[in-house]
Amino acid sequence: MPFVRNLPYLCIFLCMLSAILLSLGPKAKFAYWTAVCVSAVCAAASLLFLVHIAKSDTAFAFTMGKFPAPFGNEIKGGPLQGLFATVFSLVMCLCLLGGKTELFEDVDEKKMGLACVMLCMVLASLLVLSYTNDIFTGYVFVEIGTVAACALVMLKDSGPTLAATVRYLFLSLLGSGMFLFGVVLLYALTGHLLMPQLTAAVAALAGDSAQRPLLALSLGLMTAGLGVKSAMFPFHRWLPDAHSSATTTSSAVLSGLVVKGYAVLLVLLYVRVFTLDTVRSLRVNDAVFILGFAGMILGSVRAIYETHIKRMLAWSTVAQLGYVFMGFGLGTAEGVAAACFQILIHAFAKPLLFVSAGRLSAVSGHEKQLSALRGSAWRAPLAGLGFGVGALSMVGIPLFGGFAAKTGLGLGALDGGMKVAAALGGLALSSVLNALYYLPALINLWSERPAEAARPARDRCCTLSVLLLAAGVLALGLCFKPVMDLIVRGLELL
Amino acid sequence: MLSLLVENRYAVTASVLFAVGFLHVLLHPDLIKKVLAFNIMDSSVFLLLASRGMIAARTAAILTDGGADPSRYVNPIPAGLVLTGIVVSVSVSAFSLALIQRLYGAYGTTDMRKILEEMKKRGE
Structure with missing residues (x-):
């Protein structure tokens, strides 16, 4: 086995090890830069792995401690997982850089080490949720991600953030409960926890009409559980408070990454464990489609009424996650691929x-x-330009990534039977709604040039972060085809 | 019908407990009770898991007198899963209790409705 195939495991290990070491209470600056370096190293290593695995066009299972299949724990590396890991680690690094000034203002100097512990744990959980080949490991890291994400919400230690955290925490716990119940039910039905064995057992059970309701119940519980955590309508109420009251780095990490980790686990469940044909025949995807559709419209409608910029962005996250769930709900490989692209671009x-x-x-x-x-x-x-790039991408202007995601979803919906009209109409309506709040906000930011005042102090880290994130949005928009091909291939190899 | 219920008594009990816990976490305004309800919810899942892993007339998979015959023992994995689940649930409970303590310090109550009212009053 070439060394590069150890990288996914080493990235996860590095994140967890640095989290443990950071909890020893280092100086604030040191802790912060350690977290930045860890995520940058993970991004570089994941990119190296992605290049290798995309070139060799395979996927492989990595057994922990060389214990063979039914006993040991496994992770599985393929092009899609590599892509997710690269983007997640890179964006984590950029979020840390972009919110640096505010992070040092909002977080008590003595607690910076602990804040960085949580950031490292979030990254570890995101990586594991992308790579895992064991459903119970998935559950454990869902919980680790939840606790770490709650801690990120309350980094700014004030009454409202605590209240937002507690609401987020309890809804998340409901989600974990449902997910765990689903996992246990699936284990009771099949007797397996490793995904390859589960796939075979589920395929056998799906033909048995007595077992199908239980299988549907299990899949439904797991979908609902992960749905609560990634703010699927109607479980989205916690998101605007939690994401808008936090400090910039936390908001960016929570909105951009944490909610995606659970969606990625859902992709693994749908594509690898249950396979899309079974999901379609159990009709779970129809419910997901309707809820995704509702979230997409409602999130945008609520965002129009917001006058608080971060709350507006948080409601927009609800809408954008609606696209992801709508893509899953189509229940076709094209739909899921478009949803994966949407995860990346968002x-x-x-x-x-x-x-x-x-x-x-x-x-x-x-x-x-x-x-x-x-x-x-x-x-x-x-920053104004960066906001412009992000806003135009959300609206879906061509050349920006959001346009490519919407095109992909539209194309994926075309062979969806009854869902074609709903999906295309919903996409059109939601794009108009997005424009209704992003464009006024953007015009508002750029209007009335103020009289020359003292220029604010430079923030180099923030500049770098905005430039790279904007480059990412444009790159995904311009290189739509190769990225989409990689995702489709990744889904086949998943 | 009744015999079916008796036959699946663990699963039925677990489902009822899960529903009780679920509704209370969702609807109860008091945060401490929410933590209790969350523990009930998780325990119901552990009950289901433990009951599924049990086979009558077999013992736990601990080798004592050198008998390595697998037909004498139950599958140890469900017990392992329950243990992992308990660890997760204990740590999450501890985290939420610490959080509630902070919130009590800020608002002087553990009732979520009162906290929200208080927040409105203070204009936060």
């Missing part, structure tokens, strides 16, 4: 928006209301 675009919004608000006296941010883009032009 992982760049939403942190870009949050980081830009954080910078704009920092140069306007930490105001968060849109009316108070009028003309603020002139004070920090790059």
Whole structure:
């Protein structure tokens, strides 16, 4: 086995090891830069792995401690997992850089080490959820991700963030409960936890009409459980409070990455364990389609009414996750591939928006209301441009990544039978709704050039982060075809 | 019907307990009770798992007198899963209790409705 195939495991190990070491209480600066370096190293290693695995065009199972299949724990590496891991680690690094100033203002200096522990654990959980080949390991890391994400919400230690955290925590616990119940039910039905064995057992059970309701119940519980955690309608109520009250880095990580980890696990369940044919025949995807559709419209409608810039972005996350679930709900390989693309593009675009919004608000006296941010883009032009790139991508202007995601979803919906009209109409309506709040916000930011005032202090880390995130959005929009081919191939090899 | 219920008594009990816990986590305004309900919910899953893993007339998979015949023992994996689940549930409970303590310090109550009212009053 070439050394590069150890990299996924080593990345996970590095994240967890650094989390343990950071909990020893190092200096704030050291802890912060360690977290940045860890995520940068993971991004580089995952990229190396992605290049290798895409070239060799295979997927392989990596057994922990060389214990053979039914006893040991496994992770599985393939092109899709490599792609997710690369993007997740890279965006994590950029979120840390982009929110640096605010992070040091909001977090107590003594607690910075612990904050970085949580950031490393979030990254570890995201990597494991992408790579895992064992459903119970998936559950454990879902929980680790939840606790770490809750800790990220309450980094800014104030009453409202605590209240938001507690609401997020309890809804998340409901989700974990349902997911665990689903896993246990599946284990009771099949007697397996490793995904390859589960696949075979599920295929055998799917033909047995007595077992099908139980199989559907198990899949439904797992879908609902992960759905609560990734803010699927109608379980989205926790998201706007949690994502908008946190500090910039947390908002960006939560909105851009954490909710995606659970969606990635759902892809593994649908494609690898149950296979899309079984999912379609159990009709679970129809419910997911309807809920995704509802979330897509409702999230945008609520965002129109928001006057608080971060709450607007948080409601937009609900809408964008609606696209992801709609893609799953189509129940076709094209639909899931488009949903995966949407996961990637949103992982760049939403942190870009949050980081830009954080910078704009920092140069306007930490105001968060849109009316108070009028003309603020002139004070920090790059952040204004970054917000523009993110907003145009969300609306779906060609050349930006969001356009490619919507095209992919539309194309994927074309052979969906009854769902064609709903999906295409929903996409059109939701694009109009997106434009209805992103464009006024953008115009608001750039209008009324203020009289020449003292230029705010530079923030090099934030500049770098905005530039790279915007480059990611544009790159995904321009290189739509190769990335999409990689995703489709990855799904076949999943 | 009755015999079916008796036959699946563990699964039925687990489902009822799960529903009780689920509804209370979702609807009860008091945060401490939410933590209790969450524990009931998780315990119901452990009950289901443990009952599925049990086979009458077999013992736990601990080798004592050198008998390595697998037909004498039950599958140890469900017990392992229950243990893992308990660890997760204990740590999450501890985390939520610590969080509730902070919230009590900030608002002087553990009732979520009162906390939200108080937040409105303070204009947060």
